[in-house]
Structure formats: C-alpha cells, structure tokens
Amino acid sequence: MAEGSKLLVVARDLQRSFAFAGQKVGALASASFEIASTDRIALAGPSGSGKSTLLALIAGLDKPDVGTIAWPGLPGRSSQPVGLASSDIALAFQAPSLIPSLTVIANAALPHMLRGGGAGEAEERAAAALSLFRVQDLADKLPEEISGGQAQRVVLARCIVARPDLILADEPTSQLDHLNGMAAIEALLGWTADNKCAVVIATHDVEVARRLDRTWTIYHGLLDTVGPLGHVPSAQGGAERETALGNGHAVGRVA
Numbered sequence: 001m002a003e004g005s006k007l008l009v010v011a012r013d014l015q016r017s018f019a020f021a022g023q024k025v026g027a028l029a030s031a032s033f034e035i036a037s038t039d040r041i042a043l044a045g046p047s048g049s050g051k052s053t054l055l056a057l058i059a060g061l062d063k064p065d066v067g068t069i070a071w072p073g074l075p076g077r078s079s080q081p082v083g084l085a086s087s088d089i090a091l092a093f094q095a096p097s098l099i100p101s102l103t104v105i106a107n108a109a110l111p112h113m114l115r116g117g118g119a120g121e122a123e124e125r126a127a128a129a130l131s132l133f134r135v136q137d138l139a140d141k142l143p144e145e146i147s148g149g150q151a152q153r154v155v156l157a158r159c160i161v162a163r164p165d166l167i168l169a170d171e172p173t174s175q176l177d178h179l180n181g182m183a184a185i186e187a188l189l190g191w192t193a194d195n196k197c198a199v200v201i202a203t204h205d206v207e208v209a210r211r212l213d214r215t216w217t218i219y220h221g222l223l224d225t226v227g228p229l230g231h232v233p234s235a236q237g238g239a240e241r242e243t244a245l246g247n248g249h250a251v252g253r254v255a
C-alpha cells in the first residue's frame, strides 16, 4: 500500500451465484483483494465474467454467498445494511440510473442533498461537476432529452458531488465516442487525484485501462489482482492464457 494511503476495502474468498430458470449460475467463483485510498484500478474481463457482480459486492449492494468483505476505511459503508448505498461510495452503473422526473442538475445535486447538504450548496457542487464533465449546458434538461453518452457524463458528475472516498464505475464511457470517453476519464481521474478518492473502473477499453495504475482481470468469475494486463487465469485452473480486455481485441502489456 502506498505511503499515506488507508485501506478502504478488504475481501476474502468471495463467491456469488444466482438461481436462474431453475439452474445455478456461478457469477463469481473466487475473489480476494484489498482496495486502498490511492488505488486506481481497471477491472477487465470478457462479457459475463463477473465484473458487475464484483462491483455490486464492493458497493455493499449485494452479499456474497461465501467469503467476507469489510470496509475498514469507509465508516459510512460499514454502518449501512447490505443493499443500501452509502455516500462514501459512489456508483456509476451500466443501466440508466438518472431519475426521469428530475432535471440533470437536480439529479447531479441529489447525493449531496441525501447527505443532508443544503439545496444551494448541492446545486453549486452539481453545476461545478457538470462543467467538469462538459455537460453544464444540459443542466435544465430532463434525462429523456439527453443522449446515452451525455447521461453517462451526468452520472459521472453525480458521482463526485458528495465527495466520496471510492468511485465504482461500470463501463462508464461505453456510449461515448473515443475522444469524449477519454476526456471524461481524464476529468474523473483528475478529480480523484485532487480529492484523494480511489476508483475502480470496469472497462473493455484498453486505453481506459492504460490510464489507470493497475489492472485486475476476471475470467469465468476468477479474479486475478496481480497478473499483468492481458493475462487472466484459466477457468479450469490450467495455464494462464492471453486474452483480450473483453471484446476480442488482443492487447499489449501496460507499461
């Protein structure tokens, strides 16, 4: 762990499966890891490999069937029951999550209001966050009036408004073109560095992964937190194999 950083999350031997159509679907077979306050982690793996499942467990929105997870550096999370979000973890999930009846700025302001902040300050913070992600001109629009990529940037703005200690983002720029996607990632990373906030980004994008400090790979529910980018453990426990970041594109090792 880097000097001056604190341990936010500790997980050991997490397993999670779901019942679907009378069958047991294994989503996460084995995951042990720690997240420190200075960490900037890419979570890479093919579609269906368990990335979203893992992020939901880290957020405390879901509970493992086996294994333990604790949030020693996140008192807000530790005091919340499983299934409820806490304001020290911010989430940008894949599915649309803006509240349809609220304007963009009201959506972005919400985390600060829920934390007990005043409306004026919440709006100020939201306006600054929307500017950071270059969507300030959309402030008075409703979610149905903006594009998917614009909505993703609003969600990232909403993530930073309550000044969390950890941001979990599930393919947060998947609906943006490459240039705008990278600009959003740069804005996010600049903010997390300035505000001592850890970040885990699930991504299929090699360029996004390269901008982070390390890459976790997940394949068939097996998490590898130490292998270099592009290597994932075999689901059968055999030799490691080269893989893509999830879309079938061969990738090089991150320097």
Ligand SMILES: Nc1ncnc2c1ncn2[C@@H]1O[C@H](COP(=O)(O)OP(=O)(O)OP(=O)(O)O)[C@@H](O)[C@H]1O
Pocket (backbone or CB within 6 Å): 018, 019, 020, 025, 026, 027, 045, 046, 047, 048, 049, 050, 051, 052, 053, 054, 094
């Ligand atoms: N609620 C659920 N009920 C049944 N099966 C589920 C559920 N959630 C996830 N799964 C299954 O668990 C496995 C892992 O899913 P998960 O969404 O974590 O993968 P992912 O790596 O995030 O995929 P993607 O990159 O496509 O978003 C998949 O086989 C999926 O179908």
